[in-house]
Amino acid sequence: MTESECVECGGTVALHDDLEVGEIVDCETCGAELEVVDVSPPVLDRAPELEEDWGE
Amino acid sequence: MRIGLLYSRIRKDEKLLLSELRERGHEVAKIDVRKQRFGLTETTAEVADCDLVIDRCLATSRSLYATRFLSAYGVPVINSPETAAVCADKVKNSLALEAAGVPTPATEVAFTKEAAMTAIEDFGYPCVIKPVVGSWGRLMAKIDTENAAEAILEHKATLGHYEHKVFYVQEYVDKPGRDIRVLACDGEPVAAMTRSSEHWLTNAAKGGETATFDLDDEARELVATASAAVGGGLLGVDLMETADGEYTVHEVNHTVEFKALNEASAVDVPAAVVDWLELKAEAAADEAVATA
Numbered sequence: 001m002t003e004s005e006c007v008e009c010g011g012t013v014a015l016h017d018d019l020e021v022g023e024i025v026d027c028e029t030c031g032a033e034l035e036v037v038d039v040s041p042p043v044l045d046r047a048p049e050l051e052e053d054w055g056e
Numbered sequence: 057m058r059i060g061l062l063y064s065r066i067r068k069d070e071k072l073l074l075s076e077l078r079e080r081g082h083e084v085a086k087i088d089v090r091k092q093r094f095g096l097t098e099t100t101a102e103v104a105d106c107d108l109v110i111d112r113c114l115a116t117s118r119s120l121y122a123t124r125f126l127s128a129y130g131v132p133v134i135n136s137p138e139t140a141a142v143c144a145d146k147v148k149n150s151l152a153l154e155a156a157g158v159p160t161p162a163t164e165v166a167f168t169k170e171a172a173m174t175a176i177e178d179f180g181y182p183c184v185i186k187p188v189v190g191s192w193g194r195l196m197a198k199i200d201t202e203n204a205a206e207a208i209l210e211h212k213a214t215l216g217h218y219e220h221k222v223f224y225v226q227e228y229v230d231k232p233g234r235d236i237r238v239l240a241c242d243g244e245p246v247a248a249m250t251r252s253s254e255h256w257l258t259n260a261a262k263g264g265e266t267a268t269f270d271l272d273d274e275a276r277e278l279v280a281t282a283s284a285a286v287g288g289g290l291l292g293v294d295l296m297e298t299a300d301g302e303y304t305v306h307e308v309n310h311t312v313e314f315k316a317l318n319e320a321s322a323v324d325v326p327a328a329v330v331d332w333l334e335l336k337a338e339a340a341a342d343e344a345v346a347t348a
Binding site for chain 1: 063064065066067070071074075086088114115116117189190191192194195217261292309310311312313
């Protein structure tokens, strides 16, 4: 288990070991959706807002 | 093999695929389409030496164009841009199913509020209006009254993107509180589940409860025919059971999500999908040799 900092609230975000670039994690402190933009070391950024054409 | 994976967001579905591919020793190239440029003859995406590229774009618009470019470069891509084009658009989807003789809900398209209102009145209440492009049950409306119909059409005409002025009106199918999702590879079912809810929308994305489902021969045949109708590939075929005990296929999805199916079913879905992807990659390699 690793950690990174939430870019929204500055809180600590716990991250699991099989982290993937492009994955979305939630900040348990502020609820922000965060995108993993790097894994070594882990770097988080605000996740894009939902777009109308997203889906399957 | 070297397998490319087009993405803009890694969902649990993509993690399952990535894990399965890596465990089998395949080299995986993750390609974030947001960072790429696609020219008429070449791209910044490192796809040239891929045996196969899997399109897992979350955004339909990106999926449509990225697969079209890769196909133009001669890169084998799953699903094909032709399949994506049909599945991404509910009008094309419905027409393809109808042309193949697959039972599908009665549907009409109108381009003005007035014509749409006439279609709604002809269907009677309740009926359904859907966006022509969309997923996860978003912006779907079950229309129960004339007042609701007028309000929905007014909102779509006033607030929406031009696509929302293509009014896709459909009969309401009185299904038994559930629909059926089948994941199929070139028409061969991998696994199936029901999605149940007291709400008329039963999508897993809307919180529908999932349970494994055993397909009968009739459903299997419909899945095979529906898959072929849209050009085949790795697909999510959605069926409903009608009040008279028949099936109707309401749509086929081309960037199918399967995490819920993997949990509901005893089948190892990512393993089955990768089995099929390996066959497709081998076939693409054989074809490349034959045409060289």
